[in-house]
Amino acid sequence: xxxxxxxxxxxxxxxxxxxxxxxxVIINHAMAVGGIPIxxxxxxxxFLNKDARWDHLAKKVMFIFFIITTTIGAMSGVGIWVxxxxxxxxxxxxxxxxxxWAWAIEWVVFITEVCLILWYFLSWxxxxxxxxxxxxxxxxxxxxxxxxxxxIIVSILGFMMDTGAWTGDGxxxxxxxxxxxxxxxxxxxxxxxxFAGAMALAFIxxxxxxxxxxxxxxxxxxxxxxxxxxxxxxxxALWYRNAIxxxxxGNMQVAITTQAFADWYQQLLIISGIxxxxxxxxxxxxxFIPKRVGAVALVAPAVGVAAMLGLFERVREFxxxxxxxxxxxxxxxxxxxxxxxxxRDGILRHSTFAAVREVTSENTLVAGxxxxxxxxxxxxxxxxxxxxxxxxxxxxxxxxxxDPEIISSYIETMHNGRxxxxxxxxxxxxxxxxxxxxxxxxxxxxxLKGVQDTGIQGAVR
Amino acid sequence: xxNLVPRDLPLPLPAPAWLLEFLLVSSFMLHILFxxxxxxxxxxxxxxxxxxxxxxxxxxxxxxxxKTLTVNKSxxxxxxxxxxxxxxVLYTTFFYSANALTGTAWLMIIPLISGAFxxxxxxxxxxxxxxxxxxxxxxxxIFAAILFLIIPFIFxxxxxxxxxxxxxxxxxxxxxxxxxxxxxxxxxxFIAASVTVTxxxxxxxxxxxxxxxxxxxxxxxxxxxxxxSLYSLCFVITAAQFIIGPLVLFTLPSHGISxxxxxxxxxxxxMAMVLLKFLYQESKNPxxxxxxxFLRIVFLFTVIxxxxxxxxxxxxxxxxxxxxxIQKEKTQAFLDESAAAxxxxxxxxxxxxxxxxxxxxxxxxxxxxxxxATVKVGPALTEIRGIYKTDTAGIVxxxxxxxxxxxGMAMPSMNHVQEDDLDAIAHWILKAK
Numbered sequence: 001x002x003x004x005x006x007x008x009x010x011x012x013x014x015x016x017x018x019x020x021x022x023x024x025v026i027i028n029h030a031m032a033v034g035g036i037p038i039x040x041x042x043x044x045x046x047f048l049n050k051d052a053r054w055d056h057l058a059k060k061v062m063f064i065f066f067i068i069t070t071t072i073g074a075m076s077g078v079g080i081w082v083x084x085x086x087x088x089x090x091x092x093x094x095x096x097x098x099x100x101w102a103w104a105i106e107w108v109v110f111i112t113e114v115c116l117i118l119w120y121f122l123s124w125x126x127x128x129x130x131x132x133x134x135x136x137x138x139x140x141x142x143x144x145x146x147x148x149x150x151x152i153i154v155s156i157l158g159f160m161m162d163t164g165a166w167t168g169d170g171x172x173x174x175x176x177x178x179x180x181x182x183x184x185x186x187x188x189x190x191x192x193x194x195f196a197g198a199m200a201l202a203f204i205x206x207x208x209x210x211x212x213x214x215x216x217x218x219x220x221x222x223x224x225x226x227x228x229x230x231x232x233x234x235x236x237a238l239w240y241r242n243a244i245x246x247x248x249x250g251n252m253q254v255a256i257t258t259q260a261f262a263d264w265y266q267q268l269l270i271i272s273g274i275x276x277x278x279x280x281x282x283x284x285x286x287x288f289i290p291k292r293v294g295a296v297a298l299v300a301p302a303v304g305v306a307a308m309l310g311l312f313e314r315v316r317e318f319x320x321x322x323x324x325x326x327x328x329x330x331x332x333x334x335x336x337x338x339x340x341x342x343x344r345d346g347i348l349r350h351s352t353f354a355a356v357r358e359v360t361s362e363n364t365l366v367a368g369x370x371x372x373x374x375x376x377x378x379x380x381x382x383x384x385x386x387x388x389x390x391x392x393x394x395x396x397x398x399x400x401x402x403d404p405e406i407i408s409s410y411i412e413t414m415h416n417g418r419x420x421x422x423x424x425x426x427x428x429x430x431x432x433x434x435x436x437x438x439x440x441x442x443x444x445x446x447x448l449k450g451v452q453d454t455g456i457q458g459a460v461r
Numbered sequence: 462x463x464n465l466v467p468r469d470l471p472l473p474l475p476a477p478a479w480l481l482e483f484l485l486v487s488s489f490m491l492h493i494l495f496x497x498x499x500x501x502x503x504x505x506x507x508x509x510x511x512x513x514x515x516x517x518x519x520x521x522x523x524x525x526x527x528k529t530l531t532v533n534k535s536x537x538x539x540x541x542x543x544x545x546x547x548x549x550v551l552y553t554t555f556f557y558s559a560n561a562l563t564g565t566a567w568l569m570i571i572p573l574i575s576g577a578f579x580x581x582x583x584x585x586x587x588x589x590x591x592x593x594x595x596x597x598x599x600x601x602x603i604f605a606a607i608l609f610l611i612i613p614f615i616f617x618x619x620x621x622x623x624x625x626x627x628x629x630x631x632x633x634x635x636x637x638x639x640x641x642x643x644x645x646x647x648x649x650x651f652i653a654a655s656v657t658v659t660x661x662x663x664x665x666x667x668x669x670x671x672x673x674x675x676x677x678x679x680x681x682x683x684x685x686x687x688x689x690s691l692y693s694l695c696f697v698i699t700a701a702q703f704i705i706g707p708l709v710l711f712t713l714p715s716h717g718i719s720x721x722x723x724x725x726x727x728x729x730x731x732m733a734m735v736l737l738k739f740l741y742q743e744s745k746n747p748x749x750x751x752x753x754x755f756l757r758i759v760f761l762f763t764v765i766x767x768x769x770x771x772x773x774x775x776x777x778x779x780x781x782x783x784x785x786x787i788q789k790e791k792t793q794a795f796l797d798e799s800a801a802a803x804x805x806x807x808x809x810x811x812x813x814x815x816x817x818x819x820x821x822x823x824x825x826x827x828x829x830x831x832x833x834a835t836v837k838v839g840p841a842l843t844e845i846r847g848i849y850k851t852d853t854a855g856i857v858x859x860x861x862x863x864x865x866x867x868x869g870m871a872m873p874s875m876n877h878v879q880e881d882d883l884d885a886i887a888h889w890i891l892k893a894k
Contacts, residue, residue, distance in 0.1 A: 002467040003554065004629070006561040020571070070535050071578040078538070079571040081545070086564060089557035093470050096549050100475035104484075107542045114539045118532055250877045262871045335471075341802035350795065352467040394870045395830070395838045406837055410829040417829045419877040452564025455633035456465065 001090035001333030004353045007377050007450030012385035013087040014378070018317070020083050022310045024076035026195075029188070029309065030302070031065040031073065032146045034196030036117075038225065039065065040139035045221075047136050052127045053213040059124055060207060061200055066121045070114075088378055090333040091324035098166075098175055099156050106152040109145055116142040147189070154188060155181045161320045162245045167327055183236070183243035190233035195309070197226035198279065198301035201286070205295035216290035219298075223286025226301070230280060245326070248319040251420045255318035256311070259391075272311070275304045321379075322415065322422035330422035332375050339425060346427040347374050355457040359429040368437025371430045373448060382441065382448045389441045402442050408435035465629045466784045467554045468792040474550060481547050482774065488543030490770045494658060495537035497651075500613070501659025502530045503581070503606045510599050518683050521676040522667070527585045527602070529666065534578055552623060554788065555781060559623035559638075566615050566635030573615075577608035613651055617644050624780045625714065643712035650705050653698050660695040661759060664688050665751060685748045692744035699737055706730075717780030722772055729768040736761045819889025822882040826875060839872055842890055853887035860886075 008016055039062045046054035084092040096103065120142050125135040158180035159166070165174035201222045209215060257265050279301045285293050324331045334342065341350070348354050348367065351374055359367040372380075372388070380388045395410075396402055408431050415423040424431055474481060506527045513520030548556050560567050584601040587593050618638045622629070625641065632638050668677045668684045677684040710718075710726070739758050743749050813821065823831075830838035831845075849855050860883055863872035875883065 004558050004561040006564050016568075067579075067582055071582065072575050074535070074538055075571050075575040075578070078541075082560075082568060082571060085549070085557055085560050086568065089553070089561070090470065093549065093553045093557060094472055096546065096553075097470060097472040097475055100546065100550055103546055104543070107539075107546065110542060111536075111539050114535050118535060122531070247877065250874065253874065259870075263865060337803060338799045340806035341799040344802050344806070345798075352465060397869070410837075413825055413829045416826040416878075417875075418873050450564060451561050452634055455562070455637075456630050 001088070001374075002350070002352050003089045003333075004451035004456055005373050005377060006086045006452055007373065007381075007448055008384070009381045009447040009449070010384040012379075012381050014317075015385055017080065017083045017087055018314065020076050020079040022313050024073065024080055025313060026306050026309060027068055027073040027076065028150070029192040030195040030199040030305075031069050032113075033150050033189070034192030034194070035061075035065045035069070035199065036139065036143040036146050037193065038196040038200055040136065040143055041225070042221075043139060044136050046127060047132055050127055051213070053211060055127050056211045057207075057213060057218065060212070061203060062121055062124075064203065066117065070117065074114075088324060088331075088333055090335075091329055094325060094329060095156060095160070098172070099159070101172065102152055102156065102176060106149055109148050109152070113142065113145040113149060116145055150188060150192070151185060154185050157316075158184050160323075160325050161248060161316075162243075163326050163328060179245075180240075180243050183240040186236035187233070187240040188236075190229045190231075190236055191305075191309070193229035194226055194233055194279075195302070195305045197222050197229065197283075198305045201226070201282075202299045202302035205298050219286040219290035219293060223283045223290070226283040227280065227287065230283070244319065247419065251319040251321060252315065254418075254420060255315040259394075272308065275308060279304050318420065321420035330425075332378050332422050332425065334375075334422070334425045339423065342425045343427055346430045347371065347425050348430060353451070353456050359433045364433045364436050365440060367430070368433040368435070369448070371426055371434045372437055375425055375434070377448060377450075383445060384447075388438065389445060392438060392441075398442065402439045404432070404435040404439045407438055408432050411435065465626045466788050466791065467558065468795050469788050470553055471792060471796055478551065481551050482778075485544055485547035485551065486770055486774050488540065488547065490767060492537065492540040492544055493770070494766070495533050495540055497655040497658035498533040498662055499530065499537045500609045500652070501655040501657075501662075502526055502533055503577075503602070503609045504656065505659055505663065506530065506584070507599070507602045507606045510602060514595075518676050518680065522687065524585075524588055525667065525670065526663065527581075527588070529662075530581050531585060534581060538574070552777075552781070555623040555626065555784070556619075558626070558629065559619045562622060562629060562632045563615070563618055563635045563638050567619060570612060570615050573608055573612050577605050577612065580605035580608070610652070613648060614639060614644070617647050617651070621647065624717065624777055626784050642714060643709060646705065646709040646712045650702070650709050653702055653705055657695050657698045657702075657762075660691045660698075661762060664691050664695075664749070664755060665759070668751075688749040689744060689746065692740055692746075692749060696737065696740040696744050699733065699740060702733070703737075713776065714780065716783075717776045719775060719779045722775040722779065725768055725772050725775065729765050729772065732761055732765050732768070736765065815885055816889060818882070819885035819887075822878075823886045823889055826878055826882070827886060830872070838870055840867075846891060849891060851891060853884065853891055856887040856890065857883045 007013060039058050042054055042058035042061065046052065046058060081092070116138065120135070120138050123135070125132045129135075155176045155178070159175050159178045162178050162180045163175070164178035165171075166178065168174075201219070204215065204218060204222075212218070253265050254262065257263075257268055261268075282293070282297050282301050285297065320326065322330050324333070327336065329335055334347075346358060348357050348359070348370060351357075351370075354370050354374065356363050356367050356370055372382075376388065380386050380391070382389060392402065392407065396406075411424050411431050411434065415421045424434075426434070506523050509519045509523035509526060513523055580601055584598070584605060587598060587601070590598075615635070618635060618641075621641060621644050622632065622638045628641055632641070638644075667687055670677060672678070736758065739754070739761065743754050743758065746754070749755070831840070831842060833842050835841055845856070857880075860872075860875040860878070862874060862876075865871050
């Protein structure tokens with residue numbers, strides 16, 4: 001992509017986005033989209049039964065949700081934007097041009113949500129107050145606003161995986177109602193509800209019981225909530241699974257296990273199954289034998305859902321590879337339709353910020369490193385996570401000297417052998433220079449530096 | 462100068478440029494006013510709490526201010542989304558390039574702002590906690606204020622850097638970007654404005670409290686004193702802006718300054734002089750009410766800010782105009798070349814024999830790891846022939862769901878390859894009929 005290349009060699013650029021995004025998703029599913037409904041449910045129960053103890057529970061849970069969502073929750077959302085802008089500005093910039101109005105509407109809904117959550121929390125009315133009923137209603141509006149923000153953003157996420165009719169007609173409506181959109185929404189909505197139940201359950205061991213309802217009554221309610229939402233969650237998951245485009249399904253195995261643990265696919269599926277079943281069992285225990293449920297069992301479902309959610313987000317992002325925007329933009333930041341030009345002229349010639357503009361016999365290693373930075377560094381590091389040196393070593397071993405011809409010919413066809421790899425965008429000379437650079441990594445390891453450390457090299461020409 | 466302007470993304474703007482610019486300027490104005498209230502609020506909380514060491518009334522005043530931070534900070538952040546959206550769309554390559562160049566510092570806004578917000582909550586919600594010493598309590602607000610004083614540098618360094626692609630070659634990380642003109646004068650201007658905006662806000666806000674036990678109900682003179690002092694402060698700071706403002710103007714690289722911009726600026730300065738007079742008058746008023754005097758100050762101030770935000774935008778457009786023109790030409794030239802290369806690359810698909818098909822497919826999908834007689838990554842074809850003999854179906858089955866028979870890297874699934882290609886490959890490997 002034609003931008004100065006930011007790069008984190010120890011963490012890996014994808015991991016940067018992942019850490020921030022998964023944190024954000026955990027908070028917004030458990031504490032906003034799912035969290036507000038569960039708080040309102042508790043408050044409404046308190047109001048209808050004129051029972052201040054349930055009201056205290058609702059307010060206590062709301063306090064925690066309020067503090068976390070309006071600090072780390074909000075900032076991690078901005079953080080996804082900031083990290084995506086650093087790692088793949090071509091992708092996020094393109095999405096913004098297509099979905100600007102969707103995001104503008106999302107913004108208006110966000111403002112509504114922020115105003116409502118401030119109003120809802122800061123003006124909490126006690127049981128018996130004349131305005132308690134309107135306070136409950138305020139909570140319902142807040143819950144709706146929260147859900148709407150998710151409903152809009154999920155459309156964009158779906159679009160990245162399957163652009164549907166947009167590639168033909170270029171219309172915003174086609175982009176919004178892509179084939180993955182509604183299935184993913186049907187999956188995430190009950191997931192958020194289940195997560196909120198699990199999160200509230202995890203708080204219970206830390207709440208002292210004065211002024212709150214009896215612990216077993218709380219557990220029964222939360223257990224029923226979690227169980228009730230598990231059924232629509234399973235259905236939504238099935239619908240979503242069936243909507244995933246065929247090219248993505250093939251990537252599922254490596255997505256779930258990563259290449260290093262490819263042998264563990266069956267075991268990981270079994271473990272995931274056990275986690276899901278355990279959560280159901282704990283929910284049932286909360287309903288039928290609440291007095292016997294210990295602190296560890298109360299905290300475990302939240303941990304389990306968070307882990308599954310993190311794994312799901314990784315899988316969702318990975319199976320979309322080789323594309324950042326399916327059919328349009330590869331994960332390396334290059335547009336599919338520019339490939340004929342790049343493969344003819346090379347990528348260096350069309351990169352404003354590259355240190356060299358073409359491969360010569362004197363600059364092979366420098367050119368090779370530039371090509372790596374431009375074509376590979378969005379997903380690979382040299383010394384950190386998903387290190388290209390480790391990957392090549394896993395293929396050819398470290399004892400014999402690596403052969404640049406073999407590596408060069410592998411780069412030419414790797415997208416055929418591994419479907420999640422984008423095709424190499426450069427020309428033959430660049431491919432060979434890249435291979436030379438990679439070969440010398442066997443004995444000379446140097447972390448790759450991003451533009452934030454090096455500045456734009458050879459800038460003034 | 463032109464070398465460092467990248468080509469633009471080849472997607473159309475989602476709306477006419479003038480509409481996006483209007484949205485940018487108006488949403489930015491709302492955003493920056495709440496940011497002013499957030500930063501200023503944090504500073505005032507620290508100041509009033511410090512005065513509260515000797516006069517308990519200021520401690521109560523500080524608490525009132527601290528409570529406004531909860532609302533203002535959230536609105537400041539959420540209102541920032543709008544201008545960021547417009548900025549990303551209108552100035553895509555300029556903004557993202559500046560982000561990459563200041564890289565890690567730009568990223569730090571997330572944990573730093575989160576931290577400042579959490580400290581602000583901690584400060585407010587432990588206010589009446591007697592197990593915390595007053596000194597430690599004050600320290601929390603001081604840390605939050607320090608963060609609020611540092612964070613604007615990160616935004617300013619980016620906002621500044623994006624305007625000057627001709628200087629991108631000089632930048633090596635955040636600190637070199639910070640030293641480019643005119644980040645520091647802008648910072649001074651912003652901090653001074655934050656104090657003024659918050660001062661005006663507090664003049665209006667204080668005394669709103671209907672609670673009969675509130676400090677202002679009990680001691681109305683304290684309220685008038687507080688308001689009067691705030692007017693004096695706003696007067697002094699606004700007077701100082703008559704020095705800071707010109708400092709900003711004269712340190713701005715001149716190629717961005719246009720006649721229209723200077724015209725607007727002169728009008729804004731004239732209004733600011735009137736504002737100064739109003740502020741002075743109110744500061745001499747022994748019992749400042751929230752009446753005509755206050756309202757005309759707020760109105761005038763709002764108009765001045767609207768002018769300033771517009772002037773800022775005019776400078777941005779002028780500074781980038783030459784670059785944008787070059788970028789437009791570069792982008793079009795690139796798209797033309799790309800289209801031509803795509804046409805050139807299309808060659809008619811010739812009929813191939815099954816052996817050719819198998820050989821070509823093998824070259825595409827398998828040759829990366831398998832060679833005729835040597836081990837590349839996986840076993841050589843000679844060995845594979847020995848294992849499968851004439852069993853082409855067996856090769857296809859293995860390729861789709863490979864097991865693991867030997868140490869080293871596992872073979873990836875070839876599920877994505879068409880059935881007939883897999884079949885042709887198997888036949889070609891085994892040289893079977």
